[in-house]
Amino acid sequence: MTAEDHPSATPDGPVAVLANPTAGRGRHRGLLAPLLSRLATGGRPVRLLEAGSADGAEAACHAAVAEGAAALVAVGGDGTVHRALQAVAGTGIPFGPVPAGTGNDFAADTGYPPDPLAAAEVIAGALRAGRSHPVDLARLTSPTGPPRWYGAVLAAGFDAIVNERANRMRWPRGRRRYDLAILVELARLRPRRYKLRLDGEPHEVDAVLVAVGNCPSYGGGMRICPDADPTDGLLDVVVGGRLDRRTLVRVKPSIYQGTHVRHPLVHSYRVRSVELAAEGITTYADGERSLDLPVTVTAVPGALRLLR
Structure with a gap:
């Protein structure tokens, strides 16, 4: 895929949200509604993605990006983040992780607060300000599978x-x-x-x-x-x-x-x-x-x- 082929965020597009209800053994399940409300203060419509499996979650993220999402947010742990990254890597479409899993290493190591609502507030503030920061990713290739x-x-x-x-x-x-x-x-x-x-x-x-x-x-x-x-x-x-x-x-x-x-x-x-x-x-x-x-x-x- 060339740079010209990458999807781009639509100015009035929604913030697509991937949420894993089983992340962290489900202990944050009751927080989803307040998290979505907090994200909505970023000034854009919020769209919750539907997915019944890990592969379905990844496909839903790809579809949301292709349809012009303004940003993608992953609510869950590192596994949920990993699925979302496959859709936004290299696209320029901004991304925010809300740490709500058993392991939240990527969110912690990139500066997000450990409390999910506090992380959602950081993301909403960045949306309001139109602010995003570049970070590196690792690209993994093999002779047999897709990158x-x-x-x-x-x-x-x-x-x-x-x-x-x-x-x-x-x-x-x-x-x-x-x-x-x-x-x-x-x-x-x-x-x-x-x-x-x-x-x-x-x-x-x-x-x-x-x-x-x-x-x-x-x-x-x-x-x-x-x-x-x-x-x-x-x-x-x-x-x-x-x-x-x-x-x-x-x-x-x-x-x-x-x-x-x-x-x-x-x-x-x-x-x-x-x-x-x-x-x-x-x-x-x-x-x-x-x-x-x-x-x-x-x-x-x-x-x-x-x-x-």
Whole structure:
């Protein structure tokens, strides 16, 4: 798609709102009406998008953008944001995340308040003022699938493997399923051979943790790429090498503070693009199941206009 092909916001078009009623285990469900009212103070009509599935949500966002929405707002967590980003990335149509999920890393790392109503007020104020700020996104491509965009972090190591196992499990439900998946994968833990090209420079490493960050955090506040900045035009690549079970369990809690990068087996790189290959890994972007390795990740400066 060329720049001329991109949809453009219609001056009197509506603010399209994608809301995930199950985000954050439904704890913000009663806030939707006041959130829509708050967004309406931005001076534009507000249109709530209808979607019955994640794929349906993404399609509804694409349709709203194609029909001339003035802006797109996502009410939910990082997964809801991820779906919305596919429609607005590279278009110039402004976007606002209202953090109402279990993990709200993209909204937090780009400066939105954690309270959903306060975030909606920030977005409404930006709409009234006609104000938006550019931030970078990461563009993800592979030999087999269409390109994807993400805003926060791509997981391509142990955490991606745990997510993949948890998503295949039917029992137990909720957080316990993820905890059980961690225990199973810890018992099976082994370094995998990764081939990386960092801005064209080849590297081969044995590693258990690999993350590519446009923003610092994933998983609800884990600062896996603590120095990542979504305005610098670069990606932060963090690689945890041959960590054994005991060391990984000891290092994992320090990810919340971002101090894991001080461990001698953890290495960080800052690049414009990274090619990443390994056997049997399905990546997770913004916490959502994404493309199988191999992939290429490229920083795209200013790919998103944030209502802030």
